[in-house]
Amino acid sequence: MKRIFIALFLLWGISLTAAKVQCRIENERIYCTYYLDRSDNQYGKNVEFRWISPNAPDDNRIRHFQVPPRHGSVYDYRFLPGRAKGTWRVEVIDLDTNMTVETTFDINTTDNSMFDEDLYEAL
Numbered sequence: 001m002k003r004i005f006i007a008l009f010l011l012w013g014i015s016l017t018a019a020k021v022q023c024r025i026e027n028e029r030i031y032c033t034y035y036l037d038r039s040d041n042q043y044g045k046n047v048e049f050r051w052i053s054p055n056a057p058d059d060n061r062i063r064h065f066q067v068p069p070r071h072g073s074v075y076d077y078r079f080l081p082g083r084a085k086g087t088w089r090v091e092v093i094d095l096d097t098n099m100t101v102e103t104t105f106d107i108n109t110t111d112n113s114m115f116d117e118d119l120y121e122a123l
Helices: 001-016 113-122
Strands: 020-026 030-035 045-052 059-066 072-079 086-094 099-107
Touching: 001 030, 020 099, 030 086, 030 099, 030 113, 045 072, 059 072
Parallel strands: none
Antiparallel strands: 020 030, 030 072, 045 059, 045 086, 086 099
C-alpha cells in the first residue's frame, strides 16, 4: 500500500512540472498559452506552435517562438472571425527536446462582423 502512495505521489509531481498548452476564446481572438516549469528553462527554449484546422489546411499555421531563460510561458493568438468551424488542435513542440504537448478547442461560430467595419471604412 505504501508503494502505491509513493508511485501516485511521484506521478502527481511529474504532472505538476510537465509542460501544457491551454486555449481560450476571448474578445474575437483565440489565445493559446504554452506553460512550462521555469526550472526546466535555464537557458531559454525554442518552441513551435502548430494550429491545425479541422477541415481547411490552408488555415493551418506554424509559428516559432523563443521563450527567454527562466520564463514560464509564451502565447500565440489568432482572430476568431473567418476560422473554420469544428474542433481545432494546437500542438506546441519544444524544439530543444522534441517533446510535444497539445490541446483542442471548438469553434461553433464564424461571425465575420469584425471585418465588416473595415469594409465600411474602405468605402
